[in-house]
Amino acid sequence: MENVICNVNGKLAEVIINRPKALNALNSQTIKELGEVIDDLSSNKEVKVVIITGSGDKSFVAGADIKEMRDLNAMEGRALGRLAQKVFSNIEHMPQTVIAAVNGYALGGGCELASACDMRLASKKAKFGQPEVTLGITPGFAGTQRLPRLIGKGLAKEIIFTGDMIDVEEAYRIGLVNKVYDPDELMDKAREMANKIASRGTVAVSLAKAAINDGLNMDTESAYKYEADIFGLCFSTEDQKEGMTAFIEKRKADFKGC
Template identity: 40%
Template sequence: MSALVRLEVEAGIGTIRIDRPPMNALNAEIQHAFVEVCREAAERADIAAVVVYGGEKVFAAGADVKEMATMSYTDMVEHSSLLQDFTRALARIPKPTVAAVTGYALGGGCEVALACDWRVCADDARLGQPEILLGIIPGAGGTQRLARLVGPAKAKDIVFSGRFVDAQEALAIGLVDRVVPAADVYSAARELVARYVGGPRFAVRAAKEAIDRGLEVDLETGLEIERQLFAGLFATKDQETGMRSFVEQGPGKATFEGA
């Protein structure tokens, strides 16, 4: 496992830590390691939720341009699959995920944040997709996830211009979910997902799958996905525990074993 990406576990929360000073440029080594760490976080039973964090100074300032600048078209045809895989691995973690954004989240860094369920942002942070200024476009999901999050018009504004978005604008347009002082970003991100530790993991997993898959299909197909997942939960301990507790003690009293 690369020292540039670590998985740290405490109190049921896994932190995926990107650690390549000074700017956490996302080179191929980090991308490969990130995929493996995401898969581990997805599978580990002692992890109920995940925080992605780049440290106190910067989240990630994008892909390693020096590495990409030497690549040919043929090289990039192959490498572009890795670009998609490393953010897809994060998006597919079947647990609540949050990006703790400090400093800059640009290019691939912004795309990592977009692949999370939520984004907690420092009040002095800057986010953006400046790839257009390099003569390219976002390649790790930015054109797709950003448009789904903030709408196509605002996404085109951000992608076409390559401009940086400050924390307050990011909050206003729905690019981030919470803005806090820089010193509080990591603790605020942990606080956001801590509520899911000890909760009904099968049900949360099903809810995330229903929402994410539903966004990719038409309404009728989405309703069918929801129906199947809903019915499937009646074969789990989550449903048995939750409903028995509700009948016997009232709402909000259940203690779940988790998955």
């Protein structure tokens, strides 16, 4: 891998977008490398939580690579959009929990990447935005679809139509960011949350993720039935037996992920 670093430490994996000279901008090679890493981690039964961040202290991902995009034709632009959409969708639907640790600029494709994660922790230096209209294009990595689902249609339209950046306080106020930390404690706090999630029932967390993601695309009655099916499925797992037995015995559960 030239532009993506993956470090696995027990139940946690840290994925780092590593193009600091380009503020970690996403070119097609970086997107492909990220896709390969995500595919490998998705099938890794030992990894329970994935943290995605950017190298350096200035940028999470400052957007897509404009130098690469400038001369694309319509079909090439569409292909780039579909490539990134597929990788980001795989992040959204991978069985592990995915935390974005946003350490600086999360603009354009960077905001779209963060939006595909299950939650976003940010440093006080972080800035978010979808500035594509200032370049004469629309968001193409699913920003017009995920952002309204995260913060509501009106706010998403304001951010996308103006192309303005918002600071981390505003991102937190509108629900785009879960937590805000000092820059030097961001990764420690991300790992702390990751370890907490990794200590919970592995199958339950994964199924809860599926219930939320898939249920939002159903009508309410179908979503209720889907949740009941998933709830029932939990009772076929060893994790359920261990979790409830540990509760009754007043001890900490030792989940095996099965």
